[in-house]
Structures are given as C-alpha cells and as structure tokens.
Amino acid sequence: TKQLFSILDGPYNCSGRVEVYNAGQWGTVCDDNWDLLDAKVVCRALGCGAAQKALDQAHFGGGKGEIWLDDVECSGNEESLLSCSSDGLGSHNCGHFEDAGVICEAGLTVRIVDGPNHCSGRVEVYHDGSWGTVCDDNWGFLDAQVVCRELSCGPATEAPHQAYFGKGSGSILLDDVACMGSEGSLLECNSGGIGNHNCGHDEDASVTYDGPLIRLVDGPDQCSGRVEVYYAGQWGTVCDDDWDVSDADVVCRQLSCGWAMDAPGQAWFGMGVGIPILLDNIACVGTEGTLFDCPSEAIGQHNCMHPEDASVVCSAGPSIRLAGGSNNCSGRVEVFHSGQWGTVCDDDWDLKDAQVVCQALSCGMAQEAPGRACFGQGSGPITLDDVSCEGTEKSLQDCIGSEPGVHNCDHNEDAGVICSRQVAGLSDVSI
Numbered sequence: 001t002k003q004l005f006s007i008l009d010g011p012y013n014c015s016g017r018v019e020v021y022n023a024g025q026w027g028t029v030c031d032d033n034w035d036l037l038d039a040k041v042v043c044r045a046l047g048c049g050a051a052q053k054a055l056d057q058a059h060f061g062g063g064k065g066e067i068w069l070d071d072v073e074c075s076g077n078e079e080s081l082l083s084c085s086s087d088g089l090g091s092h093n094c095g096h097f098e099d100a101g102v103i104c105e106a107g108l109t110v111r112i113v114d115g116p117n118h119c120s121g122r123v124e125v126y127h128d129g130s131w132g133t134v135c136d137d138n139w140g141f142l143d144a145q146v147v148c149r150e151l152s153c154g155p156a157t158e159a160p161h162q163a164y165f166g167k168g169s170g171s172i173l174l175d176d177v178a179c180m181g182s183e184g185s186l187l188e189c190n191s192g193g194i195g196n197h198n199c200g201h202d203e204d205a206s207v208t209y210d211g212p213l214i215r216l217v218d219g220p221d222q223c224s225g226r227v228e229v230y231y232a233g234q235w236g237t238v239c240d241d242d243w244d245v246s247d248a249d250v251v252c253r254q255l256s257c258g259w260a261m262d263a264p265g266q267a268w269f270g271m272g273v274g275i276p277i278l279l280d281n282i283a284c285v286g287t288e289g290t291l292f293d294c295p296s297e298a299i300g301q302h303n304c305m306h307p308e309d310a311s312v313v314c315s316a317g318p319s320i321r322l323a324g325g326s327n328n329c330s331g332r333v334e335v336f337h338s339g340q341w342g343t344v345c346d347d348d349w350d351l352k353d354a355q356v357v358c359q360a361l362s363c364g365m366a367q368e369a370p371g372r373a374c375f376g377q378g379s380g381p382i383t384l385d386d387v388s389c390e391g392t393e394k395s396l397q398d399c400i401g402s403e404p405g406v407h408n409c410d411h412n413e414d415a416g417v418i419c420s421r422q423v424a425g426l427s428d429v430s431i
Helices: 036-045 141-150 245-254 351-360
Strands: 005-009 015-022 025-029 051-055 067-069 101-104 110-117 120-127 130-134 172-174 213-221 224-231 234-238 260-262 277-279 311-314 319-323 330-337 340-344 366-368 382-384 416-419 428-430
Touching: 005 036, 005 101, 015 067, 036 051, 036 101, 110 141, 120 172, 213 245, 213 311, 245 260, 245 311, 319 351, 330 382, 351 366, 351 416
Parallel strands: 025 067, 130 172, 234 277, 340 382
Antiparallel strands: 005 015, 015 025, 015 101, 051 101, 110 120, 120 130, 213 224, 224 234, 224 311, 260 311, 319 330, 319 428, 330 340, 330 416, 366 416
16 A cells, blocks of 8 residues: 655655655644654554654754644554544644654664664664674774764764674674765665675674764754753753853854854753753853853752753754733734844734744734734834745744834834744743
C-alpha cells in the first residue's frame, strides 16, 4: 500500500521534514508533542530503519501549503502516522516554523558512540545497512570538525586516535580520510573508498567536544525558549535564582542568536519534565564563553523546583509580544526593532493582521482586533503603521506597511489583539 506520508528536504532519503498527503495535496506535521515514538512510526513505515531523532522547529526548513496534523501521539507500533492520535486532519494551532522532522537510521550517515556525551566518542558511519568504524590514519582536526557540524554539535576540540573511546565491532568502513573542513558529511571527504583500509579496531578514530552543550526548548524558534544544559550524560534545566540579562547574553551568544532581549524566569516556556536542575545562582558578567564559565552553585546543587526554570529570548529574528491584556493571548501589540520595543498603530488594523500575531504566539485564531489603545497606551516609539496582512504571514514585519518608525499616529491609536486561546507563560516571544 502506498504510504500517505513522506520525508522531504533532508540531506538523505531517510531524513527530512515529515509531510502527509490528504485531499489531493501534501502538507506538514506540527511539532507539538512530536517525539521519538512518532518518528519511529514514520521511519519504520518508510523502510528507513529505527528512528534516531525527532526534530522540531522546521529543522529541515518550513513546508508550504496546509499543516495537516498537530499534537500527534503515537505508541510507536502503528503502521501509519495517520493511525496515531491527533487533533484531526487540518486541525492545528501552528505555523510552518514548527514543522516536524525525523532522522532515521538509514538517513544518518555518521554517529558518535561510547563517549561521555553525544558529541564525544568513537566515530561510526552507516553504509549498506550496517555501522562501521573509521581508521585513524591521517585522522585530524578538520575531519573531526565535519563530524561535529554534521551532528549539530559544537566545534570539535580534539581528534583522538587509537580507539580512545574503545574498539568498535564489525567493519572498518573508512581509512585515510582527508576533509577540507567545509564538507556537509564525512562521506563527502576524500578517503580510500568505502571498505578499503589496512587497519585494526585498535586504530578506530574519535572526536571530542569538551564544551558544555546547551539548547533552548519549547520556544517558538531556535533562539528563544527554556535553557537546558548537557552534563554527565543528561540534559537539565537552569534555576532562575539571580537569572538576568547578563546570564541570558552568554546563552544567546553561544548559540549564535545575537544578544539577549529578555531573561524570563518562572518556567516562562514551560517546565522541564523528567530531567534534573543542573545550575543555580548563576552570576555571569555577560562576556563568558559558556554558562559553565560563570560563578554558580556546584553542578547539580540547587534549592529550586521546575516552576523556576530559566529561559531566554534572543535578538535573532523579528520579535513580538502582547502587553496589558488579561491573559497571555490578549493585549497591546508590541514589536522589537532596533534594540527597543514599540507599538503598532491601528490604521488599517484588522482581523487578518491580528491573525498573524495570534498564530505567531501559538494563541489560536484572532477573535478581535481592537484599536484606540484598548489595552492601554504604550510608551516609547510607534514602530509600525498601515499594516496590511493577508493573514498567513509568519510575522508582522512580513506584511505590507510603512517602513519601521514611519507613522502619523499617537499612542492613543495603539493596536491590540484578542486571540481564541490562552497559553500559560507565553506572551513575549521571538518569532
């Protein structure tokens, strides 16, 4: 039976954005609740082996057209993604920046195993249905860099030889690897050819990444969310005691997300579940390379609970927030531009414009688009005027309107929105 879903725009046939076919057209899957059990169904059904990763936030680029599935919940044993629980075909509260993706075993060409974390260990490559090791002849820093970048790890710090993380088993698949450092995959580098070698497993090649790993989780994009750090084999959260913009600056810079615009606490982007709290009382100057370089309590020592998980909102990308409303999905519309928050004038403001705001904030559908400072007058600049959206844009800045800062309004004309749902702890995000 022909499957009604596919994997697109990944580097290999078995990795990419998940799409579903319905009513004569392909559409995407929202990443709400997307996890390895869901990815397992996709990978198995498409003959791509075991699921390796369930990726979110349009990791392989946003799709076009419909979003067909949201809140997918599979047990992992279903024959098709369409057999899993969901909100129903076409029902969602997402934008394409939340499109779900997968990396299946047959779509993963390199992995790092038997090290202290998923970015340090023995290098193995996948070929013809099985994993094999890489010989350390000519193995160097540029080769290790390609591996780390392919796996979305930080920059490699070392390229150890002589089975530093233990001997592998099975085939030795690569030898005399000679990367330039810019390749997208280790298999694109010059080598002696798949399976050609004069090595034993005591020469298995490895990589190390000594810096702490960090990620932002449950935000609307890769540059805002709950802060999580990786240490001793597990991810954990950061307590918001003493958490401020100087601490958030370190996170944003480490993730190449610009500078910190906000450092919300109190689990602004939701609480970490089933993971420890690893850092507390962080006191960064703001110039440190990583959070682990900042003064803090010893790793794992804290007096916090997950309702105190720290978050960041970084400057990368345009930004929007609601202020002065009765809940997280209603209020005065404010946008971030040139380092400061400003309001939107209500000239031509209507439900289509409000819909862009509500969708970007995961607040459902726009119910009202009030003007005349319904939620109180803002302060500072008036950033946008004469906004005219189609209703499908990802951001107000994508809509037709005057140039930022050009207007003929006063703050008694500040625009607002009332959306159909309330999202706890999500009223100020980067989109």
